[in-house]
Amino acid sequence: MDATILLLLLQDGVVNGAIYALIALSLVLVFTVTRVILIPQGEFVAYGALTLASLEAGTLPGTVPLLLGLGGLAFLADCAEGRHTLDGRGLLRLALRDLALPALVAAAAWILAPTKPGLAVEILLTLAIVTPMGGFLHAVAFRPLAHASVLVLLIASVGVHLALTGLGLVFFGAEGSRTPPLSEASFPAGPLLVSGQSLWMIGLTLAIIVALWLFFSRTLLGKALIATAVNRLGARLMGIAPSLAGRLSFSVAAFIGALSGVLIAPLTTVYYDTGFLIGLKGFVAAIIGGLASYPAAAAAAILVGIIESVASFEASAFKEVIVFMAIIPVLLWRSLRSAPVEDEE
């Protein structure tokens, strides 16, 4: 391996690492706020990529009926949850959020999809379709288990992952899709050719990180999420409902997942089940960050990307093995360094 190849591999690793970083950040967010290890994060990625691909092809994405269905289920779950406190206005708010909003998005997709409105509109539409699913899934599958142990939540998470993968197969079929790049431009940089696509990926990742930072440090809602992560009871006593915090963090995760899907769709062919492996690599990074630290998770994600690209060059058959084995020394080091973490409560 010479210097040029190493640079190429590094570039590749950083670009992939950017996606893993986005996923790792959402995993940390969801885990600290709700104690759920969000295995289905990868499905949001796949849904984002596949939704964009069908919009590109001018067809109505399969995620649209899924969104409507999930919204209906979430409405029932919300009504059951609020049965003692719900008044007319509350019911109206739920109906707007769970039924009217998805219907509006579906109508927009139905009208716009055949007209092929251009990449920018299609990306916005993709985000609008996938993002609400996060909150709906939380309401349907996780809120009723809010008091369960981390292990039970993990099992529920695996269940949701399997369900969403199956639904992905039903709605999108077994064929993979790929979308045109966000930018065809490329810039020479020394021996490298930097593509516009990779600049978009790194730029948007940085933008999301800055946006998350602003959200957490400048807005009361963002601080409420951190407060819930730091002290659940303290947050409840301030009137911050765990269900609100959970719903919000799931929505943010779905948004970031869909955006990651939009970003990787031009790079690789995405199938209904591609998200799982991408999500797992983000998970490796999140684990290296202890499922608690955002900067550590993001830095570890870049590292995972680089390990992956170097491994795929040096020993491509063992690429995944090497990436996932990287987690073992980290876990060893973590468990030797810190006292065992007890399950909360």
Add this chain to the structure above:
Amino acid sequence: MTVPMLEAHAVSVAYGKVEAVRGVSLSVAPGRLVTVLGANGAGKTTLLNALMGVLPAKGTLRFEGRDLTRLPVEARVALGLSLIPERRELFSTMTVEDNLKLGAFRFRTTGGGGDLGEIYRLFPRLAERRRQQAGTLSGGERQMLAMARALMGRPRLLMLDEPSLGLAPLIVAEVMRTVARLRDEGVAILLVEQNARAALRIADHGYVLDGGRVVLEGDSRTLQADARVAETYLGSLGAETPDRAAATG
């Protein structure tokens, strides 16, 4: 007595088969300071947690005529109930100022929460430490922050669980002065204390809890004069015992 603000009737709380609170009835009138006294393990903390909705309870609970029984903690906060728990439950890795801002969370869409400037005037120590992490504060400062954070939510009924716990006598006096001043400003207060002497000095009315039941009730002067109270709670038990935090936490 005026119409009560908080009315609890036959409230019972059980941990598994052990009943920690058995059929307690009590009421707090608007603008009054009511104290619940009792020894370690009498069920005081359990009772407050049940009133706040942190623990499920049997019996009826009404706040300003509204049935609380099925409302979760957050909905009770929205009505104007507030609990400062024994363990304070601060956001330890966040700054003092962020803790205070979150205290006004229930007003985030409507406005009308507490005023930071006013709070800092009331608690000058917190103003000095506003950029510090809450976890770095001393015990007395933590209690001040817990009270200030609760006040940011403009509670109508403030419940305090052992605010004097683990504090030096001078600071206990300051905490009690603050509690009395809040009452004078019109906030109804339910004060749970093991430090009976300090609590009765500022309270209007008191209940004595033993084994999860109310064994004595009266206005604070009567209680102070009561021989049984004097003997059991104003003697050596009125002072601090260091192992309480572990036992009741």
